[in-house]
Amino acid sequence: MEKPPAQMTVIGISKPGGPEVLLPETRPVPVPAPGELLVKVEAAGVNRPDVAQRSGSYPPPPGASDLPGLEIAGVVVALGAGASKHKLGDKVMSLVAGGGYAPYCIAQDAQAMTVPPQLTMLEAGAVPETxxxxxxxxxxxxxxxxxxxxxxxxxxxxxxxxxxxxxxxxxxxxxxxxxxxxxxxxxxxxxxxxxxxxxxxxxxxxxxxxxxxxxxxxxxxxxxxxxxxxxxxxxxxxxxxxxxxxxxxxxxxxxxxxxxxxxxxxxxSTLRPRSNADKAAMVAAIEAKVMPLFREGRIKPLIDSTFPLQKAADAHRRMESSEHIGKIVLSL
Structure with a gap:
């Protein structure tokens, strides 16, 4: 596997405000801590909490990335110590506490789910949060x-x-x-x-x-x-x-x-502040009871629209229009 670069261009929140405050910035590529994965992001879902965070009314929980983005799909490119559920090269989709609007994002090994072959990576990016x-x-x-x-x-x-x-x-x-x-x-x-x-x-x-x-x-x-x-x-x-x-x-x-x-x-309930153990327990139940439905083709996310990462502001405008039907996804 190619080694991840040292730097990346992400979409950050330059200050609280409208969609226009979503601007590119350069950040170091994060390094996975114990129990974590580094995922090369191919798709990131857009959710209402992203809009709330951008407008200044929903700060990230302590320790989470300050970048927006609560769900991603991509390929595992680095493993933290003790991460054993997934391996390098695996296609995964995961809830994340933040940081999804980026080419690389940290996910918890226990919260990441293997992408079923019936889903495209774009569809997989629209799944974890919902x-x-x-x-x-x-x-x-x-x-x-x-x-x-x-x-x-x-x-x-x-x-x-x-x-x-x-x-x-x-x-x-x-x-x-x-x-x-x-x-x-x-x-x-x-x-x-x-x-x-x-x-x-x-x-x-x-x-x-x-x-x-x-x-x-x-x-x-x-x-x-x-x-x-x-x-x-x-x-x-x-x-x-x-x-x-x-x-x-x-x-x-x-x-x-x-x-x-x-x-x-x-x-x-709210999902984002829940403990990693709580989220891992939900994922285990989903893997047992819901993943078979994806594999049988009985469930797949409805995609409203996709935008390239650099057009995240347009994705937020689409969400705030409330005209969308299904999920809005950023494509990398």
Whole structure:
């Protein structure tokens, strides 16, 4: 294998602000510490937290790279001491704590996953963040069971499109909320049973109609705000609401009685600050239960658009337009 260079040109955040603050800079190529891999990046996913970090509202956790980018796919070019899960030359995809907008990036050996042959490297770069978010929140926290119904807000997002496919592949029904006919059609094509346009329909009434009045068993919500109380309305008895973002606001006024009467569970999580051990445990569960679905061709990420790394600002503009359907990926 060729030796990695000493320096590389990355895309950094020159100061908090709009997409135009994403600018090239020169950085040393990182050296993997014990338990780490150095990956030559071929694709890096773009996610909402990247946008939040760029605007100054989501600082990286202590010890993480200050560069944006939370998921990558590429080839292992150097191993830290004790890294034994992967070897030089392996094609891997991984969640990273930062640093993805670069030609070389550090990944944890235990969190990296072998790229299934059914995926291109571009597709692999669109997988780790959404897959781990959906797996942990819908299945580990929300305990979605076969035969139950999942409601996904933002069904056409990267997370939404992954949630639809995974829930359907594992035997559940799926209802989504979306903001346009085009997005509704995309979700139905992926396997969603119902798509509700939240701009023209009341999602609570539409959910009750679609479920014969019983409501949904699990709700994956990235909106928060006034959706919280409406989620309680749309949930079935013993329903689980899982909060993964608050794009509509972090504060809500709720009638707590409804939680008691319906025996609801409202939980939530964020992925980036979780410990490496937690993330490695999620990866182990995904490798056992979800990777076979990729290998069988039953799941693959929906790619909205790809941009070269140096056009990362345009990728952020695309994300902030909210017109995308599926994942936005940077190609190296």
């Amino acid at each position: 897959l781990m978010t959906v797996w942990h929140n819908v299945f580990e926290r929300g305990r979605l069971q076969p035969g139950e119904t999942l409601l996904v807000h933002g069904g056409s997002s990267g997370i939404g499109t992954m949630a639809i496919q995974l829930a359907k592949a594992l035997g559940s029904k799926v209802i989504v909320t979306v903001g346009s006919k085009e997005k509704a059609n995309a979700c139905l094509k992926l396997g969603a049973d119902h798509a509700i346009n939240y701009k023209t329909e009341d999602f609570v009434a539409a959910v009750k109609e679609a479920t014969g009045g019983t409501g949904v068993n699990v709700i994956l919500d990235m909106v928060g705000g006034d959706y919280v109380e409406r989620n309680y309305d749309a949930a079935a008895v013993d329903g689980r609401i899982v909060q993964i973002a608050v794009l509509g606001g972090a504060k809500a006024t709720v009638n707590v009685t409804r939680i008691m009467v319906k025996r609801l569970i409202h939980t939530g």
